[in-house]
Amino acid sequence: MGARIIDGxxxxxxxxxxxxxxxxxxxxxxxxxxxxxxxxVGEDPASQVYVRNKGIQTRxxxxxxxxxKLPAATSEADLLALITRxxxxxxxxxxxxxxxxxxxxxxxxxxxAIDPAKDVDGFHILNVGLLGTGQKSMVPCTPLGCLMMLxxxxxxxxxxxxxxxxxxxxxxxxxxxxLLNESCTVTIAHSRTRDLAGVCRRADILVAxxxxxxxxxxxxxxxxxxxxxxxxxxxxxxGRNRLVGDVDFDSAVQVAGAITPVPGGVGPxxxxxxxxxxxxxxxxxxxxxxxxxxAA
Numbered sequence: 001m002g003a004r005i006i007d008g009x010x011x012x013x014x015x016x017x018x019x020x021x022x023x024x025x026x027x028x029x030x031x032x033x034x035x036x037x038x039x040x041v042g043e044d045p046a047s048q049v050y051v052r053n054k055g056i057q058t059r060x061x062x063x064x065x066x067x068x069k070l071p072a073a074t075s076e077a078d079l080l081a082l083i084t085r086x087x088x089x090x091x092x093x094x095x096x097x098x099x100x101x102x103x104x105x106x107x108x109x110x111x112x113a114i115d116p117a118k119d120v121d122g123f124h125i126l127n128v129g130l131l132g133t134g135q136k137s138m139v140p141c142t143p144l145g146c147l148m149m150l151x152x153x154x155x156x157x158x159x160x161x162x163x164x165x166x167x168x169x170x171x172x173x174x175x176x177x178x179l180l181n182e183s184c185t186v187t188i189a190h191s192r193t194r195d196l197a198g199v200c201r202r203a204d205i206l207v208a209x210x211x212x213x214x215x216x217x218x219x220x221x222x223x224x225x226x227x228x229x230x231x232x233x234x235x236x237x238x239g240r241n242r243l244v245g246d247v248d249f250d251s252a253v254q255v256a257g258a259i260t261p262v263p264g265g266v267g268p269x270x271x272x273x274x275x276x277x278x279x280x281x282x283x284x285x286x287x288x289x290x291x292x293x294x295a296a
Contacts, residue, residue: 003227003256006149012268015148015294016061019275022291023062026282034282035064036094036120036274037086041079041105042072047098054096054271061275064091076105080113087115093285094120094278117285120277122174131177131296138277139296143175145269146207146228147182147296153226153258154205158183161202165189165216165246166209171230175207178296196220208246218251227252227259230266 026032036058040051051067058065068082079097086095095118101107111119116126122140130137150157162184166172172188179186189199191210200206200220206227208216213233221227231246245262253259260266276294283290 003253004153004258005253006153006228006258006260006265008145008149008260008265009268011149011152012145012272015269015272016057016275018291019272019279019294020061022279022294026279026288027062030286030288032282032286032288033062033064033091034093034278035066035091036096036278037066037068037089037092039068039070039079039082039086039095039097041070041074041098042102044098044100047100051098054274057271057275058278063275063278066092072102074102074105076109079105079110083110083113087113087118090285092118093282094118094274096121096274118281120274120281122277123169128169128174131174131181134181137296138281139178140170140174141270141273141277142171142230142266143178144277144296145266145273146175146230147178148273148293149228149260149266149269150205150226157205160184160204161187162205162207163187163189163200163203164207164209165196165200166207166211166230168209171209175209175230179205179207181296206247210246212246213244214246214248216247216252218248218253218255221247221252221255223255224257225255227256228266229260229262232262232267 038051055065055067086092095114111123116124119127119138122138127137162179164172164176167188167190176186176188197220201222206225209230213235229245229247233244243263280295
């Protein structure tokens with residue numbers, strides 16, 4: 001029969017629509033416009049594309065967008081000085097520093113210099129701690145997008161077995177924490193997990209976030225499970241470049257109940273959730289009610 005395909009592009013479009021409508025209401029009722037500042041250091045081509053897309057989508061949602069493009073040789077002190085200025089600017093509700101940063105800059109020091117209330121990437125150590133203790137925080141965009149898609153597909157997640165393959169600070173750990181906060185029974189698996197196939201086969205929800213192309217075949221998936229594939233891997237196949245996930249889609253789609261494709265699954269949700277986080281940060285800054293369903 002084959003799995004339901006979870007259309008991340010369509011879902012992200014709906015989410016951006018809800019954000020834009022909420023921004024309009026904020027402007028009409030309170031005279032407030034959410035603002036996002038993105039900082040890019042250096043000339044990394046992939047980062048430039050991301051930053052451009054973020055700017056376009058921010059403006060389309062009716063928000064203010066500021067892009068600070070700095071040369072690769074920018075000192076850590078100058079970058080920290082910019083962040084201090086953005087922290088103090090009341091028109092800026094969200095600050096995002098595009099990673100990776102040049103090697104002479106301490107990324108951890110930079111991320112932790114951002115005001116946690118404006119940390120729309122959810123990487124500040126305070127937000128990590130708040131998420132880990134089940135308190136209100138800014139949540140990393142990719143795991144937040146995955147959670148929204150899971151809620152949309154499954155409704156109530158309580159009591160389900162969830163396996164997260166991957167333990168990165170950006171996706172794996174916060175994803176596991178979000179699922180735990182939803183009362184799932186959560187296993188974090190990784191390259192050292194014994195009988196990884198067996199662990200995956202017990203999952204009602206399987207989130208793959210390892211960065212290894214097609215690592216998880218269909219026979220590792222429990223029939224009817226919901227599979228969220230966070231991996232974006234560029235491979236050469238048949239003489240051309242292709243994007244594939246961490247899950248072998250062709251075999252997994254025969255077994256799973258629902259699955260995200262690559263591309264067109266989790267990817268589009270990341271910027272949509274960045275906009276949702278900026279809106280959330282703006283509402284919290286002004287002590288205004290937060291729109292429903294946009295935060296974890």
